[in-house]
Amino acid sequence: MIKDSCIRIVFLVSLTGLLGCNSTDRKTLDDQPDSDNGQIVRTNLVTNSGVPESLSRSDDSLYVPPYDFSGAPSEVEPNDEPENATVLEASTDYAANGSIAARTSDVFKFVAEGDPQLWYIEVVGASVRAAHLTNGRVRISSAGRTSGKAETLTFPNIFLSNGTYYIALEGAGTESAYTVRAVPLGPPDPNFEQEPNDDLSRAHRLSFGVTRRGYLPYDRDVDAYKFTLHGETYEQLSILGAVGVDGKIELIETTRNRRFLNGSIPDSLVHRILLPAGHFSLKYRNTQKSSRQPYSIRLDNLDPHRLPTDLEPNDQSDMRMMPEDHIIEGFGGGVGGDDWYSLPRLESESRIEVTGYTPVPGRDSRSAIAFHRLGESRATSTVAWQRSDSIHSGTLEAGDWQMRVRAEGDYRLNVNLEAVPASELPTESLLSVSMDPPTASVAAYWSEGQQLMLPVRVTNNASRAQDVTIDISTGNRNWIASPSDTSVTVPGGGTRVINAHVRVGADAWDDQDVLIAAAVSSPMSRPYSATVSINAECGVEPINPFLAWNLPEPLLGGFNVAGQMLGGSTTVDRRTAILFDGLATAAHRFREGAPVIIETDLAGTVPIEVKGITLHPQAGGGSIVQPRPFEMQLSDDGTTFTTVLQSTLLPDRYEQSYVLDRTVSATSARLHFPELPGAAQQYI
Incomplete structure (x- = not known):
């Protein structure tokens, strides 16, 4: 197996914060915005109101007295x-x-x-x-x-x-x-922007939970900020604009040059969005009017277990699945634009009715909700606006359909799909969970890994026992969290305590809050979650250091038996062969009709003991065309295959490891990427 290597070059300079530990005062003004007391809610969270209290107008105008x-x-x-x-x-x-x-x-x-x-x-x-x-x-x-x-x-x-x-x-x-x-x-305020900062090469660092302020004092001024995400994270971007400024915001993932936000914003903005791992450029500019009053900008980590139905981005290339109960809640207009949802596949013709839409003065209600066949840019269904009944209704033919919602402000729609009845979901949260923060700080830029335990308390608020499933996640791929028990039985009115085992990889960045999120669920209760933020610090002793590897221990020392250099071979074509060459580059990719099946013969002439697999999702396009769920199948005769692993890839461009529950002898392997709702093809 070929592993990447790198050389670190450190320049020692008098100014801190360029590389290594950041001595800037974080000035965290408040904690994460209120999150409904831990309950996972489905109501829309993308609004243009409710700016956090930490973003407030100030009297720090850019004033220089006149001079004679x-x-x-x-x-x-x-x-x-x-x-x-x-x-x-x-x-x-x-x-x-x-x-x-x-x-x-x-x-x-x-x-x-x-x-x-x-x-x-x-x-x-x-x-x-x-x-x-x-x-x-x-x-x-x-x-x-x-x-x-x-x-x-x-x-x-x-x-x-x-x-x-x-x-x-x-x-x-x-x-x-x-x-x-x-x-x-x-001297400058460490959290105030400093000119020049009009492009990415001079962009200021935007830290999580820290309010930064700046000026747009002349026409067409641009202030650039940057931040890095080490895993898929749910973020809240809050901006309190400068008084009188016609503001415009642009958010780009610079490695793939993918734009997530681009448009004018009102006086204030609160936008919640799910972002992949990557390096981001955030530019705030004025189009014409300038102001000597400051603006405020802030980025907060949010609980990944509390994702709304209208989860941005959700344009046609990143549309969201319609919830099982067929209730769609969201926010229309603003920088988010139209909202797109994928309907369940229709095996036969189906009647559909959409209720709850509120007409917008000056807008044509007939085009507010439209249905498109998968991959088509024009609406082709017979669904139409019935003014007398205030519903959109009609018939959809068999196949895959996308639903576009063009609304203004908050909306709540009820979709009655005759061929696919809605599921009833629990309406009450009969569980609660809390997590204690660590008693010591994680050491930043330590050469070894570190590990810590966080107590997690799961409480059953019902009168009878519940079988509770526990999931713990982080927003950083170098921080791996897992529960000591993935499922427990909690007696009625009782509490169970488990441990969240957090393993921190080597070279943890400082000044980067990492959100540890614990979620609990059961068949009779709505999910519930809690979070703890941890920040690595410089100059502290490491917590339980250990020799950290990129691979899980069971895979250490193993060989890539699918690699051609060891004798592995594929029976398909050259496009498939490059998937096993140990390299992951954007140039070596192709689009394939779903579902995708990739088969390879393993090295050697006798069955080999297979312990696991590593996959690198170096893909392009929107998330809807990136492979996510997959199955690994093995065979000892090249004919009969057995599924040994089912999992889901994260949309992050790094090598992801999966260990089998037990070692399996095999001569051939097969990867199966099933068809994704709303995606006719996938990037491989």
Whole structure:
């Protein structure tokens, strides 16, 4: 088995937080937003209201007092190059007067001394077309214009260390006077944005549970942030926009260049979305109007066991399954756009009725709910809006159908599908669960793995005993959590305590909250869950260190007997052969009609003891076309296959390991990816 290796190069610098432990004060302002006391609710959670209390308006406006330039010195010509730049002296408040005309340039320089700090640089003059800040070698930033002040160019809130800097001005039009000044503002707030930060190379880190603030003080300003997810996680993005700003948000997973959000936002936004593992770029910008009032932005981890029906993203390529009880609750409009749901496969023609839709003034109710055949962009069903009965009703032919909902605000729809009756789900939560946080901190960037136990208390609120199933998960693939018991019997009115065993891989990142979530369920109760956030810290002793491997212990030392280099072979085609070459690249992928069956002969001429399998879902497209559930089948004669493993792949691009309950002798292996609802093909 070929394993990746890497070399870590660490540069020691005076500024902390570039690599390694982050010394910035986290300033966590509140815990995760209220989550209905632990009960897993199905009501819509994607709203444009209910901004967390930690995001509040402040009086920290970007204000620089006016300055009297009558006593400021004038530029000294020639000063069109850095070599003969006019000096802005500290003794004259780094201010000067000048004049400029079309196709000419003026250059000023100043020296920043002392500790690194923020600066505000301003140029006012009708004849100044553009202004650029450099350090003599590279351009640091270009100035922007303030709304309603066409003659003003500014570099607001720009962070500069010790050194010499140059302000280069470009002229336009008839020669006229201008003023220029550089104002030191002092040390920055660690959670306030600093210019320049308009692209990914200079983006600020967005930490979970930490409120960051910033300004959009000039036209078409862009503030860029970045964050990394180490596993599929349920996130809440909250923004309290700057007063008077026409804001726009863009969220992109940069490795695959996949856009999750892109659109205008109102004064405030609370958007809950399920995101895959990856590196993300978040850009907040103004389209026209600027503001000197700050905005606030925050990212919170949410409980993965409390996913709403309308789980974003849920466009046509990432649509969600209709719930078993056929009740669909969601939120329409805003940055989420239309909502898409996959209906159960219809084996025969079926009557369908959708009730609960509330007409939106000015919108055509006939197209609010539409049904599309799988993969088709146009609605082709006979389902229509019945104004007299306030329902959408009609007939669907046999096959796979998608339901599109175009609503405004909260909605709750009841789908009556004649061929597939709704299931009755428990309406009460007769269970509760709580989890204790760890008593010690996890050591960040430790070379070994660490492990800890978290007590989990499961309480039965019913009068009779319940057989309870327990599931524990994390939002980080390097943190693996498992319960000491996956199922227990809890007597009526009683409590059982189990342990959550958490194994932390080597090199745990600091300043990255990891959510440990425990969920309990039973046939007679609605699910219930609880969470604990753990953050690795620098400078602490490791907790129960151990030698950590990427593979589970039962697979250590094993060989990839499906690999061609050891004698494994596939009987299909070259496309299938590359799946076993030990490499996972985006270029080596193909689309296959579902269901997908991949068969290979194992190395050797006699049966081999198989302990497990590793899979790397290096796939493209939306989540709906990525293989998720799979079966592993083995055969000792190449003809009769037996299913030995059934599981589900995570939508994360890393090698995922699965261990068999017992060792099985085999000469051939088969992977079976069943047909997914709503997906005619899958990426392999």
